[in-house]
Structures are given as C-alpha cells and as structure tokens.
Amino acid sequence: MAEYLAKGEAPDILFWVGCAGSFDDRAKKITKAIVKILNKVEMKFAVLGAEESCTGDPAKRAGNEFLFQMQAMQNIQIMNEYKVSRIVTGCPHCFNTLKNEYPELGGNYEVIHHTQLIQELIDSGKLRIEDGKPFKGKKITFHDPCYLGRANDVYEAPRKVLETLDAELVEMKRCKTKGLCCGAGGAQMFKEAEPGNKEVNVERTEDAMEVKPDIIATGCPFCNTMMTDGVKNANKEGSVHVMDIAELIAQAQDL
Amino acid sequence: MGIGSIVFIVILIAGFGFFGFNVKKVISNINLGRDKKINDRKGERWKVMTLVALGQKKMFQRPIPAMLHLFIYVAFLLTQIELIEIIIDGITGNHRVFYPSLGGLYTLVISIIEVLSVLALIATFAFLARRNLLKIPRFHKDEMTGWPKLDGNIILYLEILLVFFIFTMNGADEAVHIAEGKGSYGFAFSQFYGPAFFGGMDIDSLHILERIGWWGHLVMVLTFMNYLPYSKHFHIFLAFPNVWYSNLDAKGRLSNMEAVTNEVKMMFDPEADPYAAPAEPVGEPQTFGVKDVTDLPWTGLLQAYTCTECGRCTSECPANQTGKLLSPRKIMMDTRDRMVELGDYKRKNGEDTHDGKKLVHDYISEEELWACTSCNACVEACPVNIDPLAIIVDLRRYLVMEESKAPAELTGMFSNIENNGAPWQFSPSDRLNWKDEQ
Numbered sequence: 001m002a003e004y005l006a007k008g009e010a011p012d013i014l015f016w017v018g019c020a021g022s023f024d025d026r027a028k029k030i031t032k033a034i035v036k037i038l039n040k041v042e043m044k045f046a047v048l049g050a051e052e053s054c055t056g057d058p059a060k061r062a063g064n065e066f067l068f069q070m071q072a073m074q075n076i077q078i079m080n081e082y083k084v085s086r087i088v089t090g091c092p093h094c095f096n097t098l099k100n101e102y103p104e105l106g107g108n109y110e111v112i113h114h115t116q117l118i119q120e121l122i123d124s125g126k127l128r129i130e131d132g133k134p135f136k137g138k139k140i141t142f143h144d145p146c147y148l149g150r151a152n153d154v155y156e157a158p159r160k161v162l163e164t165l166d167a168e169l170v171e172m173k174r175c176k177t178k179g180l181c182c183g184a185g186g187a188q189m190f191k192e193a194e195p196g197n198k199e200v201n202v203e204r205t206e207d208a209m210e211v212k213p214d215i216i217a218t219g220c221p222f223c224n225t226m227m228t229d230g231v232k233n234a235n236k237e238g239s240v241h242v243m244d245i246a247e248l249i250a251q252a253q254d255l
Numbered sequence: 256m257g258i259g260s261i262v263f264i265v266i267l268i269a270g271f272g273f274f275g276f277n278v279k280k281v282i283s284n285i286n287l288g289r290d291k292k293i294n295d296r297k298g299e300r301w302k303v304m305t306l307v308a309l310g311q312k313k314m315f316q317r318p319i320p321a322m323l324h325l326f327i328y329v330a331f332l333l334t335q336i337e338l339i340e341i342i343i344d345g346i347t348g349n350h351r352v353f354y355p356s357l358g359g360l361y362t363l364v365i366s367i368i369e370v371l372s373v374l375a376l377i378a379t380f381a382f383l384a385r386r387n388l389l390k391i392p393r394f395h396k397d398e399m400t401g402w403p404k405l406d407g408n409i410i411l412y413l414e415i416l417l418v419f420f421i422f423t424m425n426g427a428d429e430a431v432h433i434a435e436g437k438g439s440y441g442f443a444f445s446q447f448y449g450p451a452f453f454g455g456m457d458i459d460s461l462h463i464l465e466r467i468g469w470w471g472h473l474v475m476v477l478t479f480m481n482y483l484p485y486s487k488h489f490h491i492f493l494a495f496p497n498v499w500y501s502n503l504d505a506k507g508r509l510s511n512m513e514a515v516t517n518e519v520k521m522m523f524d525p526e527a528d529p530y531a532a533p534a535e536p537v538g539e540p541q542t543f544g545v546k547d548v549t550d551l552p553w554t555g556l557l558q559a560y561t562c563t564e565c566g567r568c569t570s571e572c573p574a575n576q577t578g579k580l581l582s583p584r585k586i587m588m589d590t591r592d593r594m595v596e597l598g599d600y601k602r603k604n605g606e607d608t609h610d611g612k613k614l615v616h617d618y619i620s621e622e623e624l625w626a627c628t629s630c631n632a633c634v635e636a637c638p639v640n641i642d643p644l645a646i647i648v649d650l651r652r653y654l655v656m657e658e659s660k661a662p663a664e665l666t667g668m669f670s671n672i673e674n675n676g677a678p679w680q681f682s683p684s685d686r687l688n689w690k691d692e693q
Binding site: 017019021022023024028031032047049050052053054056058059060061062063064065066067069070071073077096099100101104105146147150151152153177178180181183184185186187188189190191192193194195196197198199200202203204 | 316504505506507508509511512515516518519520522523543544571573574576577578579580581622625626627628629630631632634635648650651652653654655656661662664665667668669672673676677678679681683684685686687688689692
C-alpha cells in the first residue's frame with residue numbers, strides 16, 4: 001500500500017490477508033492462490049504488509065472488547081490514511097469484522113469476501129474457467145463457513161464459483177443456513193475444546209464423508225484447518241482433499 | 256340481571272384482573288434490564304413480524320411440528336371469535352346472541368371453529384406423544400426435567416380439557432335444539448355427534464350438560480390465560496413484540512460497547528488528559544459486560560420470557576451436539592429464572608435491594624460460556640428470533656473484562672494480539688514473508 005502511495009497511485013482494492021493467511025503455512029497457500037488470481041486479471045491490488053494487524057475478531061468474540069477496539073481503531077487509522085475504499089479478505093472472520101463491526105468505529109469500506117470477488121470476475125468475463133480442467137468428474141462438497149453464511153447470508157457466491165469447475169457439486173445434508181460449524185469460531189481456534197464426547201470438526205467431517213467427496217471446498221482458513229484435521233482423523237487424507245475455493249480456481253487456471 | 260350474569264361478571268373480572276396483575280409483574284421484570292431505544296426501520300420490522308411471528312416462517316424449517324403447531328395456533332386465534340359471543344351472552348344472559356342475525360355466516364364460523372378444534376385436538380395428542388413417548392432428544396436434555404417438563408405437558412392437558420368443553424357445549428346444545436323442535440344448527444361436527452351422543456337424553460340433563468360445557472369453556476379460557484405468565488407459553492403474546500424488536504442487522508455483527516469506545520478513543524488521543532475531570536458527570540459506575548440480568552438490555556429479558564423451550568437452538572448447537580455443557584435454551588431459561596427471582600426479591604425487599612446472586616456463576620457456568628463457537632446456529636434456528644449468542648458474548652465480556660477470567664490459552668492469545676498484532680506468536684515484520692516463499 002505504501003508503494004502505491006509513494007507512486008501517487010491508488011489501487012483498485014486492498015487485499016486484507018489476515019493473520020492466518022500471513023503466518024499459517026497452509027493458509028499462506030490460499031493467500032498465494034488469491035494473489036495469482038488477482039494478478040491473472042491484472043487487478044491493481046495492495047496489501048498492508050507489516051502495517052496490517054489482527055482485526056480483533058477473536059478478541060471480541062472472546063469478550064475482550066478493549067483489545068478488539070484497540071486493534072480496530074489502529075487498523076482504521078491506517079486504512080483511512082491510505083483512503084481505502086474497497087477491501088477483499090481471504091477470511092470470513094476478517095470479512096465480517098471489517099464489514100459489520102468497523103463502521104461504528106469510523107471505518108467505512110466496501111468489504112467483500114474472496115469468493116464474492118472471484119464470482120464477480122467470472123460474471124464480468126474477466127476470469128474464464130475452461131472446461132475439462134483437473135476437476136472434471138470430481139465430486140466437490142462445499143462447507144459453509146459460519147461467518148460467511150449465517151453471519152452474512154453469503155451462500156450463493158461460493159457455489160456459483162464452484163459450478164464453473166465442471167465438477168459434480170454435492171451438498172451435505174446440513175448446508176447453507178443449517179451448515180454445521182467446523183468448531184473454530186468464537187475464539188475456539190485458540191483454545192482446547194471444553195469437555196465433551198466428540199470434537200466438532202470430527203462431527204462436521206462425518207457430514208462431509210457421507211457424500212463421499214473427492215474434495216471438501218472451504219472459504220475460510222480456520223475451517224480449512226479444522227476440516228483437514230477431521231479428514232486426517234478419519235484416515236482419509238490420501239483420498240479426500242480440503243481446499244479453498246481460491247486454490248481450486250487457481251489450479252483450474254493452471255496458475 | 257340474573258344470578259348467572261353476576262357470577263359471570265365476577266369470574267370475568269377476577270380472571271382478567273389477576274392476569275393484568277401478573278402482566279404488570281412481567282413488564283416490571285423486563286424493565287429490570289438496561290434501557291435500549293429501538294424505533295428504527297419500522298417497515299422492515301412490520302415485515303419481519305408478519306413473516307416470522309404471524310406467518311411462522313421459521314417454524315416451517317421442520318414441517319411436521321410446524322403443521323401441528325399451526326393447527327393449535329389457528330384454532331387458538333379463531334376460537335377467540337367465539338369468546339366474544341360468550342362474553343356478550345354471559346353478561347346479557349342471552350344464548351348464542353349472534354345466531355339469529357348472522358344465520359349462515361354464524362354456522363360457517365362455528366363450523367370452522369369445530370374443524371379447527373378437532374385438528375388442534377389431534378395436534379395436542381401428537382405433541383403429547385412427541386414429548387412423552389417418542390424419544391425426541393431435544394425434549395429430554397438436562398434442562399428439561401422437573402418443572403419445564405411438567406409445564407410442557409400441563410398446557411397440553413389444558414388444551415384437551417378446553418376442546419372437551421367446547422364439544423360438550425356444542426353437542427348438548429345441538430341435542431337441545433333438536434329436542435325443542437328447532438332442528439339442527441348444522442355445525443360441521445356437532446350436527447352428527449350431538450344427536451348420536453346426547454340424543455334421547457331428557458331435556459333438563461341436556462340443558463345442564465350444555466351449561467357445563469359453556470361454563471367449562473369459559474373457566475378453561477381464563478385458567479389458560481392465567482397459567483401463561485407462570486409458564487413458557489407466554490410466547491403466544493410475546494412472540495410478536497419479540498420479533499418486532501429483534502436484531503435486523505447481519506447476524507455476524509456483535510454489539511459495539513460504547514463505554515469502551517470512549518476509553519479507547521481517549522487512549523488514542525494525544526491531547527487527552529487522563530487526569531482531567533470527566534466532561535459529563537458520571538453516574539453509577541457501569542460494569543463491562545453482563546454479570547446479572549440488570550446489565551442485559553431489556554430486549555434480552557423480553558427474549559427470555561418469549562422462549563417457549565422448544566430446543567431447536569440446542570439441537571442445532573455444535574457444542575451441544577458434541578456433548579459439551581452449553582445449551583442455548585438453558586441460557587434463555589436461566590436468564591428468565593434469574594430475572595423472575597430477582598424481580599420477586601426486589602418487590603418484596605425494595606427496589607434498591609439485591610440478593611447477592613448473579614446470572615453468571617450462580618446460574619450459567621464458565622464452562623458453558625467457553626464452549627460456544629459463536630456460529631449463530633441457535634439464532635438461525637429460533638422460530639421467534641431469540642439471540643442467545645448476544646447473551647453469551649455479554650457474559651464472556653464480564654468474565655474477561657471484570658474478572659479477568661478466561662481460559663489460559665485465550666489469555667495467551669490476547670497478549671499475542673496486543674504485542675504482535677496476531678493471535679499467534681509471530682513478528683509483525685514477517686507478515687509479508689509469504690510473498691517470497693515458494
């Protein structure tokens with residue numbers, strides 16, 4: 001972002017990478033897939049790099065409103081200085097927080113999730129998925145991230161994107177508004193689960209396994225981790241892959 | 256005025272009076288909550304109330320109970336038309352005052368009520384079976400033992416009695432009408448079972464039976480009404496205001512705490528003088544988050560009264576499904592029970608007294624609160640737009656900001672965010688490393 005400013009230019013969109021996308025080895029691959037797509041369509045995008053800081057989502061959901069607001073105000077200050085107007089995120093949690101919880105603190109931006117951006121690019125013809133690419137005949141099931149689906153009513157964009165892949169899209173018995181959580185939300189990602197008789201991600205992976213998919217598609221780095229662990233738990237990591245929609249599109253494009 | 260009319264008026268006044276007394280109590284309990292102004296987006300609120308409360312849109316996510324519930328709901332609404340006649344008859348000493356003037360329309364309305372009463376009766380038996388014979392898990396959770404279980408059944412027994420009296424009344428009346436040579440009323444069911452059951456009885460017994468049915472109906476309606484404030488069944492009234500005042504924003508948006516905003520703004524403002532006297536006189540020091548029902552917005556308390564303990568929230572909850580202690584329904588039940596307890600205490604001992612108990616710890620444990628994934632499944636599932644998640648987060652806020660009680664891993668996560676801007680221990684300068692990694 002600073003480089004654009006130095007050149008006196010403004011990017012079309014700010015790519016909010018998020019902590020997982022920046023630091024988690026698995027999620028970094030999703031980040032790179034998103035970047036590949038953005039480069040492919042020659043979109044002028046920027047990242048905040050070292051100036052980006054946690055949105056405060058896990059702090060807020062864990063009840064630490066102070067920490068959340070400190071993070072939010074700091075991020076808003078930086079983004080407002082750069083005059084950011086449009087943001088795409090690689091994570092539904094960042095998406096939700098930036099979109100719904102920043103405006104009240106002075107951060108007003110148009111915020112979209114990367115699956116929405118990809119759908120937009122496909123709809124406008126900027127991104128074309130050719131037939132017969134690596135997913136032909138493959139069975140893909142989409143796991144709705146809570147913070148994309150129920151929290152923000154985005155159910156169609158990820159599905160429309162997947163439909164372009166020429167694969168067989170199958171729904172789990174619990175999907176869309178009834179989709180079961182992966183178990184990571186509400187700051188659970190950063191703690192051990194409370195005592196119970198099962199892990200939530202195992203329960204959710206069983207839903208997915210029922211439809212016998214080749215690929216479990218996700219749109220969230222945390223869901224990705226949880227579902228990947230669930231698949232390992234079921235000893236299916238050889239035959240079932242957990243992949244982000246951005247990765248699937250990048251692969252279909254040979255990017 | 257006959258003795259019957261006097262007795263009627265006394266019963267009616269007593270019934271409505273006692274109900275009014277209890278409604279006042281409910282209102283004062285709801286007012287224990289914090290003030291919160293909601294008068295925006297009226298058009299949207301009308302729409303959501305029409306669809307969700309009146310139209311039962313969310314009920315139909317589960318079609319079988321939704322149909323059964325619809326029978327009872329519509330029967331309940333339409334039977335109230337008959338109540339108007341009962342009240343007029345009771346006061347004036349008339350008998351079926353609308354019958355001569357309305358003619359065919361009257362027959363139609365009473366016939367519809369009879370048909371709906373039969374459907375409601377079928378639904379009531381089905382509900383009794385669902386609650387007691389079929390092992391439907393959401394009716395057998397830990398919080399559904401004792402009073403809540405009994406409450407669920409009592410209301411169904413009352414419904415059976417109510418329908419029983421309606422049919423006694425109409426059946427015996429039909430037999431009387433025929434015996435007096437006036438022919439059949441022609442109501443949908445009573446024209447058949449009336450003569451079949453009661454035909455051949457002497458006219459005096461029929462008159463007595465008809466009166467038993469008529470008075471029984473009235474007494475049951477009043478009993479039912481007065482039972483509501485003690486029961487989860489208050490939802491039949493509160494569902495409407497509850498949906499009206501429900502959250503219209505994206506479910507993912509958690510409320511902003513303004514008190515915190517002011518403090519954080521001051522921290523960010525280099526001009527601010529931390530030792531300056533506050534610009535406005537500060538009232539009672541506010542707790543951050545919610546420790547008791549008095550810290551909740553009144554809408555949260557309205558929701559607690561509206562909850563009918565159907566348990567759809569709990570059956571959709573990922574934590575509950577995997578054996579954790581959390582049950583969103585219990586959060587609402589605890590909130591209601593605590594509110595009633597504190598309200599009773601304050602009415603007895605004075606407005607400014609406090610019994611020393613609180614919602615968190617005494618009713619809702621930390622383990623329950625920390626099991627939530629904030630996935631909004633409970634909010635989505637609730638047929639009347641109750642939001643248990645808002646209460647859970649408010650209670651977490653109290654634990655974290657007032658008691659500094661969070662699971663150790665979360666405390667670590669907090670300090671990571673504070674120190675390096677990420678929930679994990681990575682240096683902010685490494686944020687862009689992915690760019691050059693293969």
